[in-house]
Amino acid sequence: xxxxxxxxxxxxxxxxxxxxxxxxxxxxxxxxxxxxxxxxxxxxxxxxxxxxxxxxxxxxxxxxxxxxxxxxxxxxxxxxxxxxxxxxxxxxxxxxxxxxxxxxxxxxxxxxxxxxxxxxxxxxxxxxxxxxxxxxxxxxxxxxxxxxxxxxxxxxxxxxxxxxxxxxxxxxxxxxxxxxxxxxxxxxxxxxxxxxxxxxxxxxxxxxxxxxxxxxxxxxxxxxxxxxxxxxxxxxxxxxxxxxxxxxxxxxxxxxxxxxxxxxxxxxxxxxxxxxxxxxxxxxxxxxxxxxxxx
Amino acid sequence: xxxxxxxxxxxxxxxxxxxxxxxxxxxxxxxxxxxxxxxxxxxxxxxxxxxxxxxxxxxxxxxxxxxxxxxxxxxxxxxxxxxxxxxxxxxxxxxxxxxxxxxxxxxxxxxxxxxxxxxxxxxxxxxxxxxxxxxxxxxxxxxxxxxxxxxxxxxxxxxxxxxxxxxxxxxxxxxxxxxxxxxxxxxxxxxxxxxxxxxxxxxxxxxxxxxxxxxxxxxxxxxxxxxxxxxxxxxxxxxxxxxxxxxxxxxxxxxxxxxxxxxxxxxxxxxxxxxxxxxxxxxxxxxxxxxxxxxxxxxxxxxxxxxxxxxxxxxxxxxxxxxxxxxxxxxxxxxxxxxxxxxxxxxxxxxxxxxxxxxxxxxxxxxxxxxxxxxxxxxxxxxxxxxxxxxxxxxxxxxxxxxxxxxxxxxxxxxxxxxxxxxxxxxxxxxxxxxxxxxxxxxxxxxxxxxxxxxxxxxxxxxxxxxxxxxxxxxxxxxxxxxxxxxxxxxxxxxxxxxxxxxxxxxxxxxxxxxxxxxxxxxxxxxxxxxxxxxxxxxxxxxxxxxxxxxxxxxxxxxxxxxxxxxxxxxxxxxxxxxxxxxxxxxxxxxxxxxxxxxxxxxxxxxxxxxxxxxxxxxxxxxxxxxxxxxxxxxxxxxxxxxxxxxxxxxxxxxxxxxxxxxxxxxxxxxxxxxxxxxxxxxxxxxxxxxx
Numbered sequence: 001x002x003x004x005x006x007x008x009x010x011x012x013x014x015x016x017x018x019x020x021x022x023x024x025x026x027x028x029x030x031x032x033x034x035x036x037x038x039x040x041x042x043x044x045x046x047x048x049x050x051x052x053x054x055x056x057x058x059x060x061x062x063x064x065x066x067x068x069x070x071x072x073x074x075x076x077x078x079x080x081x082x083x084x085x086x087x088x089x090x091x092x093x094x095x096x097x098x099x100x101x102x103x104x105x106x107x108x109x110x111x112x113x114x115x116x117x118x119x120x121x122x123x124x125x126x127x128x129x130x131x132x133x134x135x136x137x138x139x140x141x142x143x144x145x146x147x148x149x150x151x152x153x154x155x156x157x158x159x160x161x162x163x164x165x166x167x168x169x170x171x172x173x174x175x176x177x178x179x180x181x182x183x184x185x186x187x188x189x190x191x192x193x194x195x196x197x198x199x200x201x202x203x204x205x206x207x208x209x210x211x212x213x214x215x216x217x218x219x220x221x222x223x224x225x226x227x228x229x230x231x232x233x234x235x236x237x238x239x240x241x242x243x244x245x246x247x248x249x250x251x252x253x254x255x256x257x258x259x260x261x262x263x264x265x266x267x268x269x270x271x272x273x274x275x276x277x278x279x280x281x282x283x284x285x286x287x288x289x290x291x292x293x294x295x
Numbered sequence: 296x297x298x299x300x301x302x303x304x305x306x307x308x309x310x311x312x313x314x315x316x317x318x319x320x321x322x323x324x325x326x327x328x329x330x331x332x333x334x335x336x337x338x339x340x341x342x343x344x345x346x347x348x349x350x351x352x353x354x355x356x357x358x359x360x361x362x363x364x365x366x367x368x369x370x371x372x373x374x375x376x377x378x379x380x381x382x383x384x385x386x387x388x389x390x391x392x393x394x395x396x397x398x399x400x401x402x403x404x405x406x407x408x409x410x411x412x413x414x415x416x417x418x419x420x421x422x423x424x425x426x427x428x429x430x431x432x433x434x435x436x437x438x439x440x441x442x443x444x445x446x447x448x449x450x451x452x453x454x455x456x457x458x459x460x461x462x463x464x465x466x467x468x469x470x471x472x473x474x475x476x477x478x479x480x481x482x483x484x485x486x487x488x489x490x491x492x493x494x495x496x497x498x499x500x501x502x503x504x505x506x507x508x509x510x511x512x513x514x515x516x517x518x519x520x521x522x523x524x525x526x527x528x529x530x531x532x533x534x535x536x537x538x539x540x541x542x543x544x545x546x547x548x549x550x551x552x553x554x555x556x557x558x559x560x561x562x563x564x565x566x567x568x569x570x571x572x573x574x575x576x577x578x579x580x581x582x583x584x585x586x587x588x589x590x591x592x593x594x595x596x597x598x599x600x601x602x603x604x605x606x607x608x609x610x611x612x613x614x615x616x617x618x619x620x621x622x623x624x625x626x627x628x629x630x631x632x633x634x635x636x637x638x639x640x641x642x643x644x645x646x647x648x649x650x651x652x653x654x655x656x657x658x659x660x661x662x663x664x665x666x667x668x669x670x671x672x673x674x675x676x677x678x679x680x681x682x683x684x685x686x687x688x689x690x691x692x693x694x695x696x697x698x699x700x701x702x703x704x705x706x707x708x709x710x711x712x713x714x715x716x717x718x719x720x721x722x723x724x725x726x727x728x729x730x731x732x733x734x735x736x737x738x739x740x741x742x743x744x745x746x747x748x749x750x751x752x753x754x755x756x757x758x759x760x761x762x763x764x765x766x767x768x769x770x771x772x773x774x775x776x777x778x779x780x781x782x783x784x785x786x787x788x789x790x791x792x793x794x795x796x797x798x799x800x801x802x803x804x805x806x807x808x809x810x811x812x813x814x815x816x817x818x819x820x821x822x823x824x825x826x827x828x829x830x831x832x833x834x835x836x837x838x839x840x841x842x843x844x845x846x847x848x849x850x851x852x853x854x855x856x857x858x859x860x861x862x863x864x865x866x867x868x869x870x871x872x873x874x875x876x877x878x879x880x881x882x883x884x885x886x887x888x889x890x891x892x893x894x895x896x897x898x899x900x901x902x903x904x905x906x907x908x909x910x911x912x913x914x915x916x917x918x919x920x921x922x923x924x925x926x927x928x929x930x931x932x933x934x935x936x937x938x939x940x941x942x943x944x945x946x947x948x949x950x951x952x953x954x955x956x957x958x959x960x961x962x963x964x965x966x967x968x969x970x971x972x973x974x975x976x977x978x979x980x981x982x983x984x985x986x987x
Contacts, residue, residue, distance in 0.1 A: 106603070
């Protein structure tokens with residue numbers, strides 16, 4: 001199964017589970033969790049089921065396209081179900097079957113892994129899912145998001161698409177993966193991998209990035225004064241990505257690190273709290289749509 | 296009449312590390328509940344897999360025991376007023392017992408008559424209180440980390456998905472977080488299916504048919520047997536660490552052992568790196584030959600049967616290849632790092648907010664190590680290696696390998712230092728300065744390693760104490776107890792001539808040299824002395840009786856080697872010498888009267904009785920040698936010399952009247968006893984010994 005078929009299969013599968021399928025969010029981010037469709041929508045009482053692919057940028061993981069497993073940008077397939085269904089593990093395993101992975105022919109395990117994102121004031125409990133020793137999915141029950149206790153609890157399922165594909169296609173090198181017949185992952189992404197790595201580690205303008213960080217931070221705060229949650233959150237994401245670029249460049253000392261993370265976290269918490277208030281003002285419209293809450 | 300009871304909580308996969316504790320809890324809570332409710336029962340067995348916690352109680356009585364008891368009330372005098380009516384006190388007692396005064400009887404106890412009320416309560420049917428009981432037990436279970444799920448207002452270690460609650464063949468109804476109890480369990484996630492349990496006693500076998508080995512010991516044996524037979528077939532030595540086996544045990548419901556291979560070219564990476572990567576990342580067991588050298592194989596345990604093992608082995612090989620390629624990459628990259636550059640990076644790693652960076656710590660270690668080396672009077676060559684070791688002992692903290700595998704600190708340091716051209720002594724000592732890393736680990740073998748290890752550990756302990764971080768109860772986040780025990784072990788193992796106060800002063804002076812202390816030196820010193828005192832007590836208590844520990848500790852523990860030697864010698868004497876008790880009794884007579892003396896200056900011209908002269912001579916003849924033996928920490932010899940005094944002491948007390956009328960004679964005799972007591976007290980406070 002090629003990469004494109006995998007995406008289409010998962011989209012189809014989760015659409016069948018009553019997820020809305022949205023498109024990748026157009027602001028740089030390190031993980032699908034940061035997409036407002038996850039981060040903000042996990043907060044509050046409204047039911048929410050969504051699935052999407054998320055190109056995720058991790059500047060520090062860039063390897064100039066030379067490492068067979070590490071990438072500046074990889075793809076996550078992200079699913080959020082709120083409240084978490086009682087048979088969610090079974091549904092997830094069914095999705096693997098759809099990808100051609102028959103559990104009886106493999107060793108599939110749920111190994112404890114607790115997720116925490118201090119920068120977003122978010123944490124959850126769950127597992128890494130292992131397929132014959134390889135971590136292919138992060139499975140997390142969010143307990144807190146943006147410093148707010150989740151109620152009901154959303155479950156997040158994040159498939160590592162490259163890893164899963166390298167297993168399914170039996171490829172050692174990520175750049176050899178087949179995107180569609182005749183076109184490899186390398187054809188599409190090798191040049192950007194090299195260039196982004198070079199930019200991140202060698203040529204990025206540190207001074208400009210620090211300036212941008214401060215500007216984004218101020219703009220987020222300004223937007224918050226007007227209770228404009230979504231635009232403010234976009235600038236929080238920009239802060240986060242700018243911080244990642246600076247961190248990868250080695251421009252932030254250990255002591256300063258905590259300070260920057262705290263700044264992002266404070267913003268994220270403020271946005272999260274305001275999002276909840278704004279939804280309440282609107283009367284939690286998704287609740288009224290008769291979205292029945294399990295349990 | 297009795298029936299078996301089964302209670303199974305079905306869950307999404309629990310964290311392996313919590314399961315052992317949960318089993319004990321479930322057993323204890325079940326037994327406690329049955330006992331408190333006066334329900335007789337037979338054996339209790341607990342079962343656990345990643346997906347279930349279960350308890351099976353044999354022969355649970357179908358009815359609570361009936362209770363008959365007589366409760367004593369006020370005396371007759373108080374219970375009846377002057378008119379022979381029940382007093383307020385009597386009525387109050389009746390009310391408190393839920394009884395009517397008409398039911399009172401009088402009984403005599405110790406010559407006084409008291410009011411009694413006899414109560415009897417008939418036990419109710421167990422089945423009527425079981426559902427409340429099981430629910431209580433489930434809700435009382437606690438775990439280090441709990442979670443919520445769905446829309447339920449309930450917390451547990453992981454989501455509960457089914458519950459089996461059976462008393463005989465009857466279902467006990469309970470409901471938790473939307474799950475209703477029943478008699479249906481689930482087998483292995485992929486191989487098994489839902490299965491009805493007819494009777495509690497069927498549980499283990501029903502699950503076995505569903506590809507679940509519920510009994511933990513049986514599952515462990517299965518894994519161990521398969522590993523052993525694989526090792527035998529292949530001529531391998533498969534290294535099975537207990538904690539990893541324990542984790543794997545709780546990751547599988549049906550274990551099947553298999554092996555895979557990796558490319559021999561990875562074997563040039565240090566063995567510790569490969570083993571750590573296999574164990575920590577993949578939960579694999581490494582394979583060694585008889586010489587202890589790593590072979591290019593790994594052993595893993597599948598959660599399932601023996602079908603399609605080739606596919607699984609291939610998948611695992613692929614993952615390991617990627618992991619080891621990473622390790623190889625880190626290993627090669629790290630070797631490009633200059634030690635000097637690494638050291639400068641330590642300046643930006645915070646050791647502790649109030650105690651500075653790792654760079655600051657290294658400066659303190661160097662100063663401590665230099666002073667310790669001087670104190671121990673090591674030769675110039677060693678002093679130089681100590682200095683270099685202290686300077687670079689932390690450089691590997693900034694390497695990629697140690698970032699990835701923190702437990703390889705020191706291991707990588709040694710390897711990289713050697714490759715960078717450091718001397719063998721320095722390279723080895725870098726590894727050793729972390730020793731002992733855990734209880735039972737070896738102490739540093741070399742002088743350099745020992746000195747830097749102590750310099751590092753005493754810096755951490757003293758630093759933490761100076762800012763008020765003193766371990767209490769189970770709170771010891773910086774592992775200070777282990778580090779103090781490590782220092783004690785090093786001093787003991789190498790019989791180092793260093794006292795604890797000297798060590799404390801070196802570390803305190805160093806901290807003060809670099810920054811102001813937040814507490815006074817005396818406060819810190821006292822806390823340090825108490826803290827190390829407890830570690831020494833613990834070390835001794837492993838093989839020496841508590842009263843012996845107390846006796847020798849009372850004579851001081853500044854010199855660790857001496858206090859341990861004295862404890863061991865004393866214990867050996869108690870166990871080995873028949874008349875040692877009388878020896879100690881004779882010491883006791885000396886000490887008792889010595890307290891009445893005002894001086895320990897003996898005048899030989901005032902010794903009038905032959906027995907006192909003889910005692911004086913006997914003491915004079917051993918005292919010098921005795922002190923010498925103590926100085927040399929030869930505790931058995933010191934104790935032997937003291938014991939030689941026994942006969943002279945006995946004759947002295949049998950024939951000499953210590954409290955003589957003549958004041959000068961009396962004072963002189965007391966002085967003799969006091970002088971001897973001063974010697975005795977150097978060894979132990981013998982009065983603390985307890986005789987059976």
